[in-house]
Amino acid sequence: MIKNLKISAVLFLFFAKVYPPMKKLILAFAFVPILSFSQNHQANLKKIYDTELSAGHTYDNLRYLCKVIGNRLSGSPGAAASVEWTRQLMESYDFDTVYLQPVMVPHWERGGKDVVKITNSAKHGVVELSALALGNTQGTGPKGLLAQVVEVKSIDQLKSLGAQVKGKIVFFNGPMDPTKIDAFEAYGGANAQRSSGAAEASKLGAVGAIVRSLSNRIDDIPHTGNQRYAADFPKIPALAISTQDAELLSQLLAEQTDLKLYLESHGEMKSEKLSYNVIGEIRGSEKPEEIIAVGGHLDSWDVGEGAHDDGAGCMQAIEVLRLYKALGWTPKRTIRAVMWMNEENGLRGGQEYAKVAKANGEKHIAAIESDSGGFLPIGFSSTGTDAQRGKLASWADLLRPYQLWNLQKPGGGADIGPLRDQGPILIGLLPDSQKYFIYHHTEADVFEVVDQRELELGAAAMAALVYLIEQEGI
Template sequence: MKKLLFVLFLLPGISLAQNHEENIQSIFNLELTKGHTYENLRYLCKDIGHRLSGSPQAAAAVEYTRQLMESYGFDTVYLQPVMVPHWVRGGKDEVKIVNSEKLGTVDLQALALGNTQGTGPSGLVGEVVEVQGLEGLRALAEGAKGKIVFYNQPMDPTKVNTFQAYSGAVGQRGSGAAEASKYGAIGVIVRSMSNRIDHIPHTGNQRYNPDFPEIPSLAISTQDAELLSDLLKEQSDLKVFLKSQGEMRGQVLSYNVIGEIRGTERPDEIIAVGGHLDSWDVGEGAHDDGAGCMQAIEVLRIYKELGWKPKRTIRAVMWMNEENGLMGGREYARVAKEKGEKHIAAIESDSGGFLPIGFSSTGTESQRSKLASWRDYFTPYNIWKLDVPGGGADIGPLRDQGPILIGLHPDSQRYFIYHHTAADVFEAVDQRELELGAAAMTALVYLIEQEGI
């Protein structure tokens, strides 16, 4: 039976519609027995490592994924040039309490936020004032003048979808410096975006307001945020020393990396599936987002290994610069429009290589209903939530070109342990969870290339 099917696949024009369950089973079985995703991720993490936009490692990751897709014999593999910001951390970040009556001098675990302008080599010292998120700052207002603002809003632990807790608190990280600067603050400390109390600082993007001074902005670990907050309750004139050597070095040339298998029946209808190749400059960018990149490549590789030819064109895309600029996602959409390409779906995996439980999406009622109608194909694999609102950062710019935007939706309990930290390494990824995600994406791509959406 298996052999017969295989022969059928090689005959052009034979519909597989009646065999969706069986073909999806073939996808999962192949991935769980002979998948490449995990070993490819190992190489990306261990032999290249972290890869912030503009870094040598980002260039290595471009070349690695290009060669990898070439080696798999995809129909086309090419680089799409894109200018990206080149920020460098420049050295060890420091946050230090300098005048605690109780503890004296206390070093805190710190990481400058991305795109932060450094303090210069001598650092700066200032009195600390604690606020709960951006709302707290607005209440403090002029009280921030001359101070170091300490944003200490925790992620809400009662949100089962931890991305909702992240969304609820991340404003203080993204805009904390810009907003505090308006009131004359001289620096910013931000509680790490984590739902655990531990010693690991989490970096992440922040954006200045060009009309106000670019003050330094550093994250401290949740454990140290609790400590600092406790000490402030007893001693309100607590002073902190900040040092960061962050520097924005302008724009450099980088690339989106694209591999494609042309459709046999409707080659002009494109299904893009991808992740972002850049990562922060700590750890190995394993969950964020090496996992998504390797899963996307695996989608096309599975087609090659099974000898399947898709009706519509399927394209793996490694977007560059999701973390601190989104230039890759924007350029990809711009070029697609310029070329008159027709994307019918864009799928992104950028929520970590964890257990897949569904797909999030943004699209028309009809597109989203069609997606939801495929639920029974996925429940045998414990993937059951096909109606989550969402999508992905890199595919967002494609929205006005009409494709449904879909995000792989894994369980999120463990994501914010690792997100943007030195702990986001290969060993933090479970092989089976990663593979189930790759297979889920492949099954979804399969249904879309067969049935349209």
């Protein structure tokens, strides 16, 4: 198509110079192919949206994943059940190929109720705080841990205290910056205290760590999440408390510096388990060797139902291929739906997928991930070459009628990141995620908080972009 357009342009310039009166006529006919090509795309994008919004399967599939299977931490029975169910689901849609890709994953279990108590408040006596142990944390066991607590707002502040934290519990109380319009930017600015706070505190001799939940709202819901220990240092217990209780603890510490906390948690890292990425594929008719991967991560934390994180993304990805089947379309390039396993506490699925793709000499031209919640889509983030991102931007007029206006933000997704050195453009579905961190990694992330229309609009948006890429390349 592009070659034909170039020939048309050369002919136009030649004849316009030789015979100027024909300039207007030639100009009109030269752009007919462009107009018809664009109109065909417009019609097909409308078919995608009409089909999804009137007869989509995304919402009902998410209901089953959340309400019947439930949470899906790597290595758990729920994760195993979700693998088998998504395999059967894709087979029921008659995708060309459906298969399991083996991957060894970490297996962490919470093991019991997590407890954080203030034991000696002069004002309140004993105060139990809303808490959840962080993922991969070594627990205290049933005897618990009692120690004085010291507050810091950042890892840099912790390091400035040095030996003063030895034998104490460090309370990381750095909030997400409320002035950041992008909620993910605010999350990124506060995340280090959760992911590496316990490790840094252990290096200075601390015996435990408490982290303010990563949320942009003050409430009584604790948020779990992954944390990583440092090699050669003690694995101290690490728990999160709700933002409301973080505010209370900080206030009480300002009035009474000798406060003590009692921690009890039962987390344990067990032997690794065999799990799977679940993959479904529709093979391309013209360039089957060029692959467009679209997916989400199938695992979730062991609280809530993993509805927004990331059941929504998984069901949207499967729906992209189902829509092709429903519309009777065969793509020019191969489309592959991937349910990655173990994004939350290891990223093993994404790493294994990229490793196998490289070993097999596969050619991914694009990888699209939905892992920012099932909220109203407003565009796509991307990481790639200037030419790749320029091609994405060239479709702005086609996507704008569906309120997909933001194509400039850099980004992609954790599971597709390992593919980067193989050359594809990495793309993330970009929803309006202001509410995402209300539910992220909590008991509140359940099916009922996902809006059906917003979820389906996200599935249609992903299918629309996949259509443009498989038709034109990128």
